Amino acid sequence: MSFLEVKNIDVFYGDVQVIFDLSLEVMEGEVVSIIGGNGAGKSTLLKTISGLINPAKGEIVFEHAPIQTAPPEEIVERGIIQVPEGRRLFTLMSVKDNLIIGAYNSRAEKNVAETMEDVYSLLPKLKERESQLAMTLSGGEQQMVAVGRGLMARPKLLMLDEPSLGLAPILIKDIFRTVREIANQGTTVLLVEQDVKHSLSLSDRGYVLEHGRIAMEGPADKLLDDPHIKTAYLGL
Amino acid sequence: MEFFLESILNGICMGSIYGLTALGLTVIFGVLKVINFAHGSLIMVSMYVAYWAIIYTGVHPYVALIIVVPVMYFFGYYLQDIVIKPIFKAEKDVREPITVIIVTTGVWYILDNLTLLIFGPQYRGIQNNPLRGKMLDIGNMLISVPKLWGFVTAVITAAAVYWFLQKTRTGRAIRATSLDREAASLMGINQFKIYNIAFGIGTAIVGISAVTLVPFYNIFPSVGVLFDIKGFIIVVLGGLGSIGGAIIGGIIIGLIESIAPMFMTATWAEAIVYGLFLVVLFVKPSGLFGVKYDW
Ligand SMILES: Nc1ncnc2c1ncn2[C@@H]1O[C@H](COP(=O)(O)OP(=O)(O)OP(=O)(O)O)[C@@H](O)[C@H]1O
Numbered sequence: 001m002s003f004l005e006v007k008n009i010d011v012f013y014g015d016v017q018v019i020f021d022l023s024l025e026v027m028e029g030e031v032v033s034i035i036g037g038n039g040a041g042k043s044t045l046l047k048t049i050s051g052l053i054n055p056a057k058g059e060i061v062f063e064h065a066p067i068q069t070a071p072p073e074e075i076v077e078r079g080i081i082q083v084p085e086g087r088r089l090f091t092l093m094s095v096k097d098n099l100i101i102g103a104y105n106s107r108a109e110k111n112v113a114e115t116m117e118d119v120y121s122l123l124p125k126l127k128e129r130e131s132q133l134a135m136t137l138s139g140g141e142q143q144m145v146a147v148g149r150g151l152m153a154r155p156k157l158l159m160l161d162e163p164s165l166g167l168a169p170i171l172i173k174d175i176f177r178t179v180r181e182i183a184n185q186g187t188t189v190l191l192v193e194q195d196v197k198h199s200l201s202l203s204d205r206g207y208v209l210e211h212g213r214i215a216m217e218g219p220a221d222k223l224l225d226d227p228h229i230k231t232a233y234l235g236l
Numbered sequence: 237m238e239f240f241l242e243s244i245l246n247g248i249c250m251g252s253i254y255g256l257t258a259l260g261l262t263v264i265f266g267v268l269k270v271i272n273f274a275h276g277s278l279i280m281v282s283m284y285v286a287y288w289a290i291i292y293t294g295v296h297p298y299v300a301l302i303i304v305v306p307v308m309y310f311f312g313y314y315l316q317d318i319v320i321k322p323i324f325k326a327e328k329d330v331r332e333p334i335t336v337i338i339v340t341t342g343v344w345y346i347l348d349n350l351t352l353l354i355f356g357p358q359y360r361g362i363q364n365n366p367l368r369g370k371m372l373d374i375g376n377m378l379i380s381v382p383k384l385w386g387f388v389t390a391v392i393t394a395a396a397v398y399w400f401l402q403k404t405r406t407g408r409a410i411r412a413t414s415l416d417r418e419a420a421s422l423m424g425i426n427q428f429k430i431y432n433i434a435f436g437i438g439t440a441i442v443g444i445s446a447v448t449l450v451p452f453y454n455i456f457p458s459v460g461v462l463f464d465i466k467g468f469i470i471v472v473l474g475g476l477g478s479i480g481g482a483i484i485g486g487i488i489i490g491l492i493e494s495i496a497p498m499f500m501t502a503t504w505a506e507a508i509v510y511g512l513f514l515v516v517l518f519v520k521p522s523g524l525f526g527v528k529y530d531w
């Protein structure tokens with residue numbers, strides 16, 4: 001049974017339609033990738049699930065409750081947490097304060113210290129940097145803080161928007177290993193990526209988004225072998 | 237020499253009160269990112285609230301803080317919630333919503349004229365209060381006691397606001413919202429509630445500054461105008477959103493006002509204030525203590 005279900009949504013920026021009659025679902029415990037090129041509408045989709053934008057049409061259901069009109073803070077309370085594209089850290093706050101603010105919602109707030117222990121053991125680098133201002137970190141470290149901040153919210157569903165963006169190849173490996181580890185610990189993950197090879201190889205299933213529509217979907221290994229994906233996304 | 241030192245000390249004290257009025261403005265701007273043109277009116281309203289609280293209860297002026305601070309907090313909270321928020325929501329995606337500025341200007345006109353209607357144009361002062369006209373005599377120097385109280389209050393208030401923003405849950409949420417609204421929403425922070433709270437806190441600070449003023453300052457419906465332009469200059473001088481910058485910026489203005497008249501006519505002192513303002517805008521637009529950062 002589906003955990004998150006997006007049903008036939010249309011999304012507009014002003015008069016411009018960006019997402020067309022899109023449907024997808026995520027089961028509890030799954031890792032699902034959404035892949036697609038620049039401007040396909042991936043970030044718009046995540047923003048819509050997070051409640052930053054409301055769909056003009058369609059329904060979004062999480063744990064049996066419709067959430068398509070809920071404000072972002074309510075969606076966070078329900079357990080859907082987004083790590084946004086470009087990290088969006090609170091640059092003039094310390095790493096530790098960034099993590100604490102991640103646990104702002106009422107479910108997470110009750111055990112901030114405990115969750116922080118878990119985050120530090122998953123991402124030990126953050127502990128070393130905890131008193132540093134977020135803006136003084138390197139790109140890779142900033143991405144780790146962004147992921148750590150997301151985990152502080154105790155997500156039921158963690159949505160990551162291009163976590164590998166702008167990172168060196170070795171750091172990209174690190175970040176995907178971290179995502180896999182988070183999934184192994186039982187968190188459901190919805191991963192948006194342009195790095196098709198890495199993201200599909202750690203996912204259960206995938207969706208291909210093109211021009212605001214789902215162009216293809218299926219088990220991740222099937223997609224990796226698909227000729228269209230090979231030519232269009234993997235450059236083979 | 238002593239006279240010079242006396243002017244400096246009185247200038248610092250008066251300047252810190254200016255800084256306190258500007259602190260309220262900077263807290264509101266730091267979060268909402270709009271200049272609140274009703275700022276002077278909020279000072280005026282606070283002064284009337286303080287005035288009547290002191291007159292009716294007959295307490296020491298500073299005891300009136302117990303009344304003025306919560307009254308002004310809720311005044312600011314609901315002013316934002318009822319009047320400004322709907323416009324903010326309508327212009328959610330606009331970076332500097334001009335209509336919000338127009339609305340705050342409307343609030344300014346309404347409050348000033350309402351006060352004129354209700355209380356009339358006359359000047360009021362609290363004649364019988366333990367601080368009025370009091371001077372502290374230190375080695376031939378006369379320091380104004382009510383201004384000295386103002387200085388102490390300004391420093392304590394600034395420290396308390398700083399502590400609140402750094403160490404409390406709501407304080408962190410306010411800082412996060414001021415740095416990145418959308419990211420703050422993704423943390424589960426209700427940004428409109430934070431705007432209300434920030435507006436409430438800024439207005440409560442204005443209330444504190446009014447309590448420091450009424451023991452020695454006369455009030456009348458347009459009294460806020462004397463402080464609002466100064467407030468804007470101080471906020472830019474000190475750096476938008478900077479707490480220490482507001483107080484120090486205020487002290488700089490206070491010093492110029494108290495020292496310059498010893499060497500030139502008083503109108504020149506004002507010219508120096510505006511000149512300094514322009515120089516800072518040209519040389520360091522982020523202000524003397526502002527962080528070089530695009531809000
Ligand atoms: N705030 C906005 N206002 C208007 N149009 C927007 C806005 N944000 C995105 N768009 C448009 O919507 C389309 C989809 O953008 P979106 O950011 O969702 O793409 P994306 O798949 O995340 O791309 P990328 O991989 O480059 O991040 C693009 O054509 C973009 O120009």
Ligand SMILES: [Mg+2]
Pocket residue numbers: 042043044085161162
């Ligand atoms: Mg994107």
